[in-house]
Amino acid sequence: MADYSRITLCLAAAILATAFLFRRRPKLSPNREPPCIPQLFCIPYIGHMIGLFWQRTAYYSNVSKKWNLPIFSLSMFGGKVYVVSSPDLMHSLHRQPRVVSFWFIEGQFTTLLGGMSKASADALQANLGAADRESSLLVEGLKVTQQAMSPQGGMEEMNRRAAAVVRTRLDELQETGGTNRVDLWGWIQHEITIATTESIYGLGNPYRDPKVESAFWDFADDTIMVLLSRYLPKALAPKGVSGREVVVQAMNTYFGTGAYKDSSPLTSARYAALKGHINDEDLARFECVNGIAILGNSVPTAFWTIYHIFSDPALLVEVRAQVEMITSNATAAGSGRRMRKINLRALKEAPLLFSVMQEALRHRATGTGPRMVMEDTMVGQEKYHLEKGAAVIIANHALHFDASAWGASADRFVADRFCGKTPAHAFRGFGGGINLCPGKGFAMVEIAAFAAMMAMRFDLLPADGSWDEPGQNLTNMSLQIAPPGKKVYVTIAPRQEAHDVDWEFDS
Ligand code: HEM
Numbered sequence: 001m002a003d004y005s006r007i008t009l010c011l012a013a014a015i016l017a018t019a020f021l022f023r024r025r026p027k028l029s030p031n032r033e034p035p036c037i038p039q040l041f042c043i044p045y046i047g048h049m050i051g052l053f054w055q056r057t058a059y060y061s062n063v064s065k066k067w068n069l070p071i072f073s074l075s076m077f078g079g080k081v082y083v084v085s086s087p088d089l090m091h092s093l094h095r096q097p098r099v100v101s102f103w104f105i106e107g108q109f110t111t112l113l114g115g116m117s118k119a120s121a122d123a124l125q126a127n128l129g130a131a132d133r134e135s136s137l138l139v140e141g142l143k144v145t146q147q148a149m150s151p152q153g154g155m156e157e158m159n160r161r162a163a164a165v166v167r168t169r170l171d172e173l174q175e176t177g178g179t180n181r182v183d184l185w186g187w188i189q190h191e192i193t194i195a196t197t198e199s200i201y202g203l204g205n206p207y208r209d210p211k212v213e214s215a216f217w218d219f220a221d222d223t224i225m226v227l228l229s230r231y232l233p234k235a236l237a238p239k240g241v242s243g244r245e246v247v248v249q250a251m252n253t254y255f256g257t258g259a260y261k262d263s264s265p266l267t268s269a270r271y272a273a274l275k276g277h278i279n280d281e282d283l284a285r286f287e288c289v290n291g292i293a294i295l296g297n298s299v300p301t302a303f304w305t306i307y308h309i310f311s312d313p314a315l316l317v318e319v320r321a322q323v324e325m326i327t328s329n330a331t332a333a334g335s336g337r338r339m340r341k342i343n344l345r346a347l348k349e350a351p352l353l354f355s356v357m358q359e360a361l362r363h364r365a366t367g368t369g370p371r372m373v374m375e376d377t378m379v380g381q382e383k384y385h386l387e388k389g390a391a392v393i394i395a396n397h398a399l400h401f402d403a404s405a406w407g408a409s410a411d412r413f414v415a416d417r418f419c420g421k422t423p424a425h426a427f428r429g430f431g432g433g434i435n436l437c438p439g440k441g442f443a444m445v446e447i448a449a450f451a452a453m454m455a456m457r458f459d460l461l462p463a464d465g466s467w468d469e470p471g472q473n474l475t476n477m478s479l480q481i482a483p484p485g486k487k488v489y490v491t492i493a494p495r496q497e498a499h500d501v502d503w504e505f506d507s
Helices: 002-021 047-055 058-067 087-094 102-114 118-125 137-148 155-175 184-204 210-221 223-228 238-256 265-274 280-295 298-310 313-325 351-363 396-400 440-457
Strands: 071-076 079-084 179-183 327-331 338-343 371-373 377-379 384-386 391-394 458-462 489-494 501-506
Touching: 047 058, 047 071, 058 071, 058 079, 058 396, 079 087, 087 377, 087 391, 102 118, 102 137, 102 223, 102 280, 102 371, 118 137, 118 280, 137 265, 155 184, 155 265, 155 440, 155 458, 155 489, 155 501, 179 184, 184 210, 184 265, 184 280, 184 298, 184 440, 184 489, 210 223, 210 238, 210 280, 223 238, 238 280, 265 280, 280 298, 298 313, 298 351, 298 440, 298 458, 313 327, 313 351, 313 440, 338 440, 351 440, 440 458, 440 501
Parallel strands: 079 391, 338 501
Antiparallel strands: 071 079, 179 489, 327 338, 371 391, 377 384, 458 489
């Protein structure tokens, strides 16, 4: 009997092994459609959806890893989703931004998430088709954003303002002797929110009201539920929707009282571009959703930059040495106090700061760069055929861990990786092509300034004795880089060397 069951077991194992070895590898169809991947656990219709809800955006990278294909298709949500996981296809996608469109997704996302009226939604979604030649309100608004965020526009002034806020707040922290056990995520979220919004919205900054700040984060953390609950939003996404309404009301007052006139070129130029095309309330709704672009990725990028620098003592020493090189040392004539100024414009000469930030974006990537296929098209040298109406997902994590692009160390965090040459199309931290993030220059300098001054003035010690890897919380699938999965508690202590010194940014 025992032998019989052993034979049955061996036979079953052999059948399974043979099935595994000869499983049908999905193939390019005769019309060159990307190979179609079987549903997860062979569960008809909803297998991939289960995978997505279970593993979140990691599902795309896990499927990419398993099948090792440059592009493949998944049947989901009653349609087709093409997942791109090869850097070789990025160039081809970038060349057809209207055909494989991010703008279309942005138009839908902004109007739905903001709860805008039909008239405003129509105005913002108009002329985004592949063959449309007339001017699009959404694209014009983005051009204004690109101009305002460029070095020739207002970026440098915005960075000066953000850095000044960082300085003042760290002065206060030093005066109070730092903090005992604090949640690093919560602390950084608040600091970056205040520095960024002060710089963007000026003296009338609506985020100065703590109620608006916390309402915004309720909204931002609940984006997926707000998007999914199209018909019963208040019932299905109560936190997100009520948070949104608080921010919308604050933005309404901000624009209505003319406070925007004393703001950054970004806010005033965008207001001028949209005013008259969408109604005033929807302008406030648009600005509320914009908060997600402005803050949603800056906060986690700042968090992981600080986390990686301070949890690695050797790296912290190197960062401090590089910042030291761009920090002047003087004595004030009257008071005799020491004055130290970190040169904001020279921050790039502390390349490790920027490298750690980009490596954090690479190593911790969770984003998906969604696009919509607006008409049948071909991509890549292999001429894969993409069908109109299908969605495209760029599996950032898969691209960022592609060993053929990043080498044998692809799986590891290498702090100085971006000090050298890196494969351009394999890095999606700020997207690419015509949709490259217009806030990239601003966000990088702001975060580098924050990290530089933190490194020079403070020690960050793990409150529970050691830096333990917190993992990532993948719940919010709209983020490029997800927040930590577990709380990281730290003590922030002023450094001895930083005492009795006046710190500033020099620009
Ligand atoms: C570290 C912080 C940031 C990260 C990691 C980040 C990342 C990204 C990414 C990945 C995209 C999508 C591009 C694509 O799929 O091709 C994007 C688009 C965009 N980002 Fe950022 N972003 C950051 C900060 C900002 C800031 C501060 C602003 C404020 C102006 C901003 C405004 C935008 C806008 C308006 C777009 C849409 C661009 C277009 O469609 O042409 N971002 N960002």
